[in-house]
Each structure stands twice: as structure tokens, then as C-alpha cells.
Amino acid sequence: MNLLEQLCKIHAPAGNEKMLSDFLINYIEQHKVQWKVKPEVLYGDEFQDCILLVFGKPKTAIFAHMDSIGFTVRYGNQLVTIGGPDVKTGYKLVGEDEQGPIECTLTYDAEEGELTYEYAREIERGTELVFKCDFRETEESVQSCYLDNRLGVWSALQVAETLENGIIAFSCWEEHGGGSVSYLSRYMYEQYGVKQGLISDITWVTEGVQPGKGVVISLRDSLIPRRSYVQRIVAIAREAGVPYQLEVEGGGGSDAKELQRSHYPWDWCFVGAPEDNVHSPDEIVHKADIASMVSLYKVLMEKL
Incomplete structure (x- = not known):
């Protein structure tokens, strides 16, 4: 394994x-x-x-x-799905942009259908985020x-x-x-x-x-x-x-x-x-x- x-x-x-x-x-x-x-x-x-x-x-x-599957950073703190990932507030997402490695938190507003991330800074648009692996x-x-x-x-x-x-x-x-x-x-x-x-x-x-x-x-x-x-x-x-x-x-x-x-x-x-x-x-x-x-x-x- x-x-x-x-x-x-x-x-x-x-x-x-x-x-x-x-x-x-x-x-x-x-x-x-x-x-x-x-x-x-x-x-x-x-x-x-x-x-x-x-x-x-x-x-x-x-x-x-x-x-x-995964997510693409849109504008601001917005996310767009790649494929059909499960979406729940609290999921840990990881990736990397020009400023360095990223570990952020997924936020899902079910009423508005909006996906966003919580992170200390704005992530560069187009950055891909995936689930943090816990094997x-x-x-x-x-x-x-x-x-x-x-x-x-x-x-x-x-x-x-x-x-x-x-x-x-x-x-x-x-x-x-x-x-x-x-x-x-x-x-x-x-x-x-x-x-x-x-x-x-x-x-x-x-x-x-x-x-x-x-x-x-x-x-x-x-x-x-x-x-x-x-x-x-x-x-x-x-x-x-x-x-x-x-x-x-x-x-x-x-x-x-x-x-x-x-x-x-x-x-x-x-x-x-x-x-x-x-x-x-x-x-x-x-x-x-x-x-x-x-x-x-x-x-x-x-x-x-």
C-alpha cells in the first residue's frame, strides 16, 4: 500500500x-x-x-x-469545482501558487450554492486546490x-x-x-x-x-x-x-x-x-x- x-x-x-x-x-x-x-x-x-x-x-x-476532482480558485475567495467533488464546510484543501504552498479550508453556503475558501491571504486566481491526503x-x-x-x-x-x-x-x-x-x-x-x-x-x-x-x-x-x-x-x-x-x-x-x-x-x-x-x-x-x-x-x- x-x-x-x-x-x-x-x-x-x-x-x-x-x-x-x-x-x-x-x-x-x-x-x-x-x-x-x-x-x-x-x-x-x-x-x-x-x-x-x-x-x-x-x-x-x-x-x-x-x-x-478538485477546485479552481476564481476571483477573490471564490472556488469553481473540477469534476464533481463532495463539498462540505471544513474540508482541508492544499495546493501551491507563486507565493508558496497552501493549506486552506473549504466553505460551502448551501442556500446560495457558493463555494469559497478561508485562508490568511488571497490565493492567485487559477490555482488548483485538492483535498489534503489523510491515508x-x-x-x-x-x-x-x-x-x-x-x-x-x-x-x-x-x-x-x-x-x-x-x-x-x-x-x-x-x-x-x-x-x-x-x-x-x-x-x-x-x-x-x-x-x-x-x-x-x-x-x-x-x-x-x-x-x-x-x-x-x-x-x-x-x-x-x-x-x-x-x-x-x-x-x-x-x-x-x-x-x-x-x-x-x-x-x-x-x-x-x-x-x-x-x-x-x-x-x-x-x-x-x-x-x-x-x-x-x-x-x-x-x-x-x-x-x-x-x-x-x-x-x-x-x-x-
Whole structure:
């Protein structure tokens, strides 16, 4: 969990993923020699801050978004949300502007719908603020801000250690409208003929999805994946004996929306651990669900 804690503490709100991208590139370069297959590592201007890891002869791609929700300083002490963060008066926010590091307090006026910060000075406009990380681990769970989606990134890195054939894509902007998966998926399709996607992201604990009962295979959210593809994934999970839960939701979305709307014939399925206290500083995930997530991804990347 040390790596997961490091990931959760890195400042990478949607649109400013560079610090996390640089961290991952350094981590990959240090560790890839120990992996079963040494991947081709693709990054640079052509991919903005995204990263592609290409292993062997790929048929399937894992998409894990690097960015988090947060806040942008507007004028005076006003804040604008990045994505859909939980907002409660008293949350601690951190960031940095030209005058130095910042730790301030979020204030939410529910009647007016206004978000502001309390701090000793005015923070420079355009500064991004994120939840202050308080990483907590017990025998059963991990709790922190930004498990969505640093846990999806962490899981993909665990899969990378033994992956023989496949692509892992670390994407940007997912929490605030997306944008990067569109060009990443085009590149993968045109260069490698890959058209099967797995979304390594974190979903919600609900009345039908419980912590500790296994990784979630989503049958639908606001979008509907191709049924035959999802059925293949469920069959592989059942045969492998990996604990899993089936999710049916009418809202929410992920990097999959850009695959669904692609000009290329991509199949996709959301596969991820469920968390409670979504988009707050106190997101919590059961360790049994983390273990089943990694196990299922390893099987799917081999069998699909």
C-alpha cells in the first residue's frame, strides 16, 4: 500500500496531470526490467500527459485515468469545482501558487450554492486546490482521498508485472469531461488493431453492490456496453472463480464514453472495486475487493 499512498498524495487534478505522469514514467522505467515482459513505453507531445505501455502482441487495452476532482480558485475567495467533488464546510484543501504552498479550508453556503475558501491571504486566481491526503489503512480497508482513481492506476501497475500481451493506457481529464481517450483509442486501433477495452476505475457502494463481496463488473451506467462482450467477461470471471458483483446503474460514466462514441468499433466494460464516501477526502475501499480486481484483470488480459 506504500505505492498507493504515494499516488494518492500527488497533485494531479483534471487538466494538470503532469506531476503524476512524470512520477509514473519514472516508476515504470525503474521497474519494467523486473516485469515478465518489458513494454514499449510511449509518451510525449503526441500523447500530451498520457502514457501507453505496449506489451507483446496486444488484443485488449486497460484504461486507467490519472486525474482527480478538485477546485479552481476564481476571483477573490471564490472556488469553481473540477469534476464533481463532495463539498462540505471544513474540508482541508492544499495546493501551491507563486507565493508558496497552501493549506486552506473549504466553505460551502448551501442556500446560495457558493463555494469559497478561508485562508490568511488571497490565493492567485487559477490555482488548483485538492483535498489534503489523510491515508488510513486497516487490516480490512484503505481510506483516502483520490482512491478514485489512483487505485485504478495502482491496480494496472500490479497487472503490468506479469502482463504478456496487452496495452495499459494512463489517461487524462476523465473527471472533467474527458478528451484524451479519443486520441489514445484511435492510436491503439490504427497502430495495433486493438478494439477491446477494460476500464480500470472505481465505482460506488450501493444497495446492490457491497464492500468485501468482490470486484464490480458493470452491466451498464449512463451508457450501455455491447452485451455479448460483457457476457464474455462475466463468463471468464465465473470460470476463474474470482469473486465479483454485477452492477446496474442509470447514471455515471467513465473513460468508456469516448470508446462508445468512437469512430472505431471498440468494445468496453467497466471493471473496478466499489468505494464508499465517493469523491470525498474519506473514500474507502475493502482490501478483498482490491485483491479480486487485480486477479480478475490478470485473467481477463490473458483470456479475452
